[in-house]
Amino acid sequence: MADAPWLTIVGLGEDGPAGLSPASRETLDQAEIVMGPPRHLALLPELRAERIEWPVPFADGVARLLELRGRQVVMLASGDPFWFGAGSVIARHLERKDWCALPGVSVFSLAAARLGWPLETTVTLGLHAAPLTRLRPYLAAGQRVIVLVRDGAAVASLAESLVETGFGESTLHVCEALGGPRERLRICVAASLALDDISHPVCVGLEVAGDGLALPLTPGRPDMVFENDGQITRGPVRAMTLAALAPRPGDHLWDIGGGSGSVGIEWLLSHPSLGATTIEPRPDRAKRIRRNADQLGVDRLDIVQGFAPDALDNLQPPDAVFVGGGLSADMLTWLHTNLRDGTRLVANAVTLESESLLAQAQAQYGGNLLRVELAQAGSLGSKRGWKAAYPVVQWSVTL
Structure with missing residues (x-):
């Protein structure tokens, strides 16, 4: 035929x-x-x-x-x-x-059959050609994961990573050459792994245990998980920002003025189909964003070092845009002129000057204008009182 x-x-x-x-x-x-x-x-x-x-x-x-x-x-x-x-x-x-x-x-079916784990509730990851840090979002006590890895050395690296993140008590079911005459299954604990003869092909059934920090599933993850120099969208504001950006399967985000990269990283953690590009002018911060993204399992974050809007030319068109830094009238005009209809735009402001820009933009282009004041309880002499943060003004609009 x-x-x-x-x-x-x-x-x-x-x-x-x-x-x-x-x-x-x-x-x-x-x-x-x-x-x-x-x-x-x-x-x-x-x-x-x-x-x-x-x-x-x-x-x-x-x-x-x-x-x-x-x-x-x-x-x-x-x-x-x-x-x-x-x-x-x-x-x-x-x-x-x-x-x-x-x-x-599949090796996942074979591993599940050997271990007696239901595949529908077991995380399956192919890390034989990808960084082991992609496992990080799934590390929570009680979680079961089947991971494909490159070789025996990768199993050792996996165990070291689990120890470093506080999950050294995890049980590793090391599965070698499943389904063939060389098949072998051995069990060990990550913190005391002593196998030096692991044969390819290999996968690991992981039962996560330990007191390491499990990443929450919702936006507004602890600020401490992001390496930063103080330039970071704080957890409560970040959660509010992600809600306004409203990620949907397959969407791509522009995070303008990345700082620590927290918004773009949280966007990517929302769903594996999402993409994101962070634009950051400072080289030291761009490198820090790269480290944060890699360590938190979203190495697919694209980072562009440069100033917006010049650095926005020829990028993949976004479905949503967050302006967290470098806000200006010229930038807002460029975004309104060049972005596709239906693009969701969110911008935050903490200074009077940037608040004024957002007020003018809302009057010209529509959308919602929101002002949020946050305060955290703290010591006040021998008693306690509220320590207020700078108010945040947020403008969100669908162009």
Whole structure:
């Protein structure tokens, strides 16, 4: 058939062909070329197909694969290619008619079956090619997580990270080569990990325990989790700001005048589909934002060092914009002129001059103007009293 796909992505487990469906075995028998990692190719019996080893780095293999267009090609991937696997990477480079997939049993399913954990309530993360810090938002006592990691050294790094964040009491179920003849499952505690012979491929079933700080699920997380130099939107105001920005699945945020990056980071923590770009003119603060984002598990935060509005040219168009610093009449005019209709804009002010700008903007463009005064109880001699913070004026509008 003219429209038949030339590429089939086959999920292969550690048991090799024994675990393949009849359709997958037939596809391999009829293939002209089989391309995959050496470990996967070694599991196959003799075939008529030419074998091509997938190179390192992975991206080089994508280019080689695309050169084979028009021939009957099988690409080997681990388990389910579309669950933290290579399938989605390949699909981005092809039209839908060019490929089909025959998934195998995922390592998450195998791990859950060994541990007796319900997958619907277990966090699953693929960190074999991503920073271990992406685990941070899920660290809370009692939480169960299944994590794919690169190798034995990564298991040791995972244990060290858990100790550093106060969760060294966590139990690690180290699962090696699940589903194959080399399968092994060992249990240890993060703080006393002493395994030096962990074999690839490996995943870890993590039962989180310890007295480390669990990040709340709602905005307004403690200021202490953000490294800052005093330039930070405080927790209660941050919660109010995120509510006004109203993140929705798939949205992208511009955080103008990032400071510590707290608003952009909290935006990203709201949902894994969200994106954000922080614009910060000071290099020291831009570096600090990078550290905060990485440590809190949202390394996908984009950081642009520069002054708005000049630094806003050619950025991904936003669905929402927060102006936390550098507020000016020129900036508000630029935003109103250049942003798409429907963009949500939120700006905070604490000085009389910036309050005046927001009052004028609200009169000109509409939206809501809100003034909030916060006070915190503190010592007043031998008694207690209220210590007031600067009032915050917030303007929010849908352009």
